[in-house]
Amino acid sequence: MKLKSSPWRCSMKVVDISDLRSHTGEEVTVRGWLRRKRSSGKIQFLFLRDGSGFVQAIAERSSVSDGVFQNANNLKMESSVVVKGVVKAEERAPGGVELLVTDIEVVQIPEKDFPINKPDHSIDFLMDNRHLWLRTQRQTHILKIRHEIIKAVREFYNDRDFVLVDTPIFTGSIGESAGNTFEIDYFDYGKAYLAQTGQLYLEAAAMALGKVYNLGPTFRAEKSKTRRHLIEFWMNEAEVAYYKHEDNIKLQEDLVSYVVQKTLERAGDNLLAIGRDIGKLKKIEAPFPRMTYDEAVRLLQKKGFTIAWGDDIGADEETAVASEFDKPVVVEKYPKMMKAFYMQPDPERPEVVFCDDMLAPEGYGEIIGASERIHERELLIERIKEYGLDVSSYDWYLELRDYGTVPHSGFGMGIERVVAWIAGLEHIREAIPFARTLYRIHP
RNA sequence: UCCAGCGUGGCUCAAUGGCAGAGCAUCCGGCUGUUAACCGGACGGUUGGGGGUUCGAGUCCCUCCGCUGGAGCCA
Numbered sequence: 001m002k003l004k005s006s007p008w009r010c011s012m013k014v015v016d017i018s019d020l021r022s023h024t025g026e027e028v029t030v031r032g033w034l035r036r037k038r039s040s041g042k043i044q045f046l047f048l049r050d051g052s053g054f055v056q057a058i059a060e061r062s063s064v065s066d067g068v069f070q071n072a073n074n075l076k077m078e079s080s081v082v083v084k085g086v087v088k089a090e091e092r093a094p095g096g097v098e099l100l101v102t103d104i105e106v107v108q109i110p111e112k113d114f115p116i117n118k119p120d121h122s123i124d125f126l127m128d129n130r131h132l133w134l135r136t137q138r139q140t141h142i143l144k145i146r147h148e149i150i151k152a153v154r155e156f157y158n159d160r161d162f163v164l165v166d167t168p169i170f171t172g173s174i175g176e177s178a179g180n181t182f183e184i185d186y187f188d189y190g191k192a193y194l195a196q197t198g199q200l201y202l203e204a205a206a207m208a209l210g211k212v213y214n215l216g217p218t219f220r221a222e223k224s225k226t227r228r229h230l231i232e233f234w235m236n237e238a239e240v241a242y243y244k245h246e247d248n249i250k251l252q253e254d255l256v257s258y259v260v261q262k263t264l265e266r267a268g269d270n271l272l273a274i275g276r277d278i279g280k281l282k283k284i285e286a287p288f289p290r291m292t293y294d295e296a297v298r299l300l301q302k303k304g305f306t307i308a309w310g311d312d313i314g315a316d317e318e319t320a321v322a323s324e325f326d327k328p329v330v331v332e333k334y335p336k337m338m339k340a341f342y343m344q345p346d347p348e349r350p351e352v353v354f355c356d357d358m359l360a361p362e363g364y365g366e367i368i369g370a371s372e373r374i375h376e377r378e379l380l381i382e383r384i385k386e387y388g389l390d391v392s393s394y395d396w397y398l399e400l401r402d403y404g405t406v407p408h409s410g411f412g413m414g415i416e417r418v419v420a421w422i423a424g425l426e427h428i429r430e431a432i433p434f435a436r437t438l439y440r441i442h443p
Numbered sequence: 444u445c446c447a448g449c450g451u452g453g454c455u456c457a458a459u460g461g462c463a464g465a466g467c468a469u470c471c472g473g474c475u476g477u478u479a480a481c482c483g484g485a486c487g488g489u490u491g492g493g494g495g496u497u498c499g500a501g502u503c504c505c506u507c508c509g510c511u512g513g514a515g516c517c518a
Binding site: 042043056058062076117127218223227234 | 450453456467469474477478480481509512514517
């Protein structure tokens with residue numbers, strides 16, 4: 001359908017719906033879409049959205065022209081409209097403010113019915129229609145919460161003089177372990193891989209700039225089908241030269257506290273609108289409770305789990321540990337054979353490494369994985385061999401240890417897991433605009 | 444990959460092996476304060492595909508496809 005050209009483009013006082021309250025009594029123009037319409041014959045209720053918010057507009061038979069009333073009557077769900085009206089404080093209206101219509105310009109009336117029109121669609125249908133599902137109130141609230149979370153993450157680092165270092169998405173060497181990487185053809189070079197982590201590159205950058213961070217997409221070809229997994233997810237990683245295990249944990253606690261409190265401050269209304277219990281979030285202030293892997297195993301044994309030292313802490317066990325606390329809990333010093341090759345062993349207990357996982361409360365699981373990195377070349381080579389990895393593919397990574405090597409530490413935080421936790425989502429797929437899950441890449 | 448579940452109008456779901464139905468959406472009519480509006484009427488079906496058992500299959504069996512949840516692994 002052809003768009004109409006209209007005089008409203010330059011001659012009207014256009015106001016965001018979120019800002020209507022400050023224009024009470026004035027005649028203004030709102031540009032947006034019709035979310036829903038209700039009619040009582042001689043009065044029509046138009047529920048409008050414009051991206052900034054939602055407002056109810058009223059068209060009364062007795063106070064508008066025939067043409068305007070007919071325009072209102074013709075509108076269907078998700079019609080695009082430019083509505084002129086007088087802002088009025090009104091107790092009966094949702095939001096406390098409504099728009100008394102004086103004119104309606106129709107931009108487009110859809111020929112087809114909007115597919116998402118009731119509250120009980122199946123998740124399969126909603127995911128197939130994700131491009132349209134995004135227009136619903138709940139999804140716009142979640143996207144705004146995600147926006148504030150990412151903004152707070154960037155601020156946290158920028159305020160502390162970290163340097164943003166964007167790490168590559170195409171990588172030639174293998175990051176942590178083969179087997180769950182996406183492989184692609186890279187011209188005559190042969191195979192390249194989609195990044196699972198930017199850590200190795202951040203370690204290089206930390207030796208140049210001291211304190212660095214990244215924020216970008218990562219890819220894991222894991223055939224996971226749980227509410228905590230995405231194939232493509234956004235990760236924030238930080239790496240700091242001269243930071244030891246303790247400094248690293250402190251940084252993580254400060255980051256998570258900051259992000260939660262800033263999100264509460266700036267997206268509190270969005271959180272409330274989707275039913276989040278924000279009382280639980282207000283408690284999220286550093287320091288966080290801590291326990292060693294040893295203590296976690298003893299706790300789980302006391303709770304009746306059959307787990308021995310050296311066993312992995314599985315999903316159920318993780319939830320059991322985290323449910324002991326109403327803040328995130330830091331579990332540190334895991335057995336070295338359970339963790340990645342590059343983690344620094346504890347000199348006092350060489351069987352454990354200086355690492356930590358941060359587990360979010362309320363069953364949301366691991367949001368951060370962290371460690372102090374091995375900074376001695378010989379030890380690193382020894383560990384690469386122990387893991388059966390090819391030393392030659394880590395050539396440049398090893399070379400970082402040849403020129404002024406120093407202790408350093410860092411971590412990775414899963415953005416969508418943090419969004420899911422803060423927003424109180426049941427499934428991580430709502431925490432990202434277009435989720436890539438196992439067997440779903442469209443739209 | 445493994446385990447479990449689901450697949451019926453556009454959508455969400457019913458239907459002891461025996462006439463395929465309801466609500467919502469859509470369309471028509473009514474209603475000046477609706478909040479998932481309401482009231483009356485109409486339209487709407489190759490029950491995911493294929494095969495089998497049976498007088499008879501949406502229902503039971505086999506197989507394939509799709510989706511969902513969980514496990515392992517991870518952030």
